[in-house]
Amino acid sequence: MPGEFGADRIYAGQMAVLGQSNVGSVIKEMWDQEKEHLQKFEELLPKYRARPSMLLPVWNVAGFVLGAGTALLGKESAMACTVAVEEVITDHYNSQIRELMADDPVKNKELLDILKKFRDDEQHHHDTGLAHDALKAPFYKYLYQTIKVGCFGAVWLAERL
Numbered sequence: 001m002p003g004e005f006g007a008d009r010i011y012a013g014q015m016a017v018l019g020q021s022n023v024g025s026v027i028k029e030m031w032d033q034e035k036e037h038l039q040k041f042e043e044l045l046p047k048y049r050a051r052p053s054m055l056l057p058v059w060n061v062a063g064f065v066l067g068a069g070t071a072l073l074g075k076e077s078a079m080a081c082t083v084a085v086e087e088v089i090t091d092h093y094n095s096q097i098r099e100l101m102a103d104d105p106v107k108n109k110e111l112l113d114i115l116k117k118f119r120d121d122e123q124h125h126h127d128t129g130l131a132h133d134a135l136k137a138p139f140y141k142y143l144y145q146t147i148k149v150g151c152f153g154a155v156w157l158a159e160r161l
């Protein structure tokens, strides 16, 4: 959930900078899917008695700054950001799916179906970033590693606060 919120803001930031560029439509398509994900979770929150993270205002700003900031470095850097972020989100979904399977695959079927669909979407976003020259970003390894560590930190915090 905080991942979805962050992803939405990252794509908003990328669109603010690259919306008119030749990757604008690619980013828009991913952003639209994130909005669907977010909407679904907002529907599900009350049902599973989950509470939104206290840090939502922080993710709001941090996500946008990350998206716009990497986009300002160029479209390859924006795509490198997408690859890193989507990889963390995909892994996070996979671990949630494993937990729900271990708990009870029948009882959790509704939620599992949703999470699997979203996991596939995120994997697709990751692959889209690679297909659009993420690896050609200057200092790709450094950018990718830094963003990944940042995202792990954000997920860790979001699960606690």
Ligand SMILES: [Fe+2]
Binding pocket: 004, 007, 033, 034, 037, 118, 122
């Ligand atoms: Fe998503």
Ligand SMILES: [Fe+2]
Binding pocket: 007, 030, 034, 086, 089, 121, 122, 125
């Ligand atoms: Fe995504």
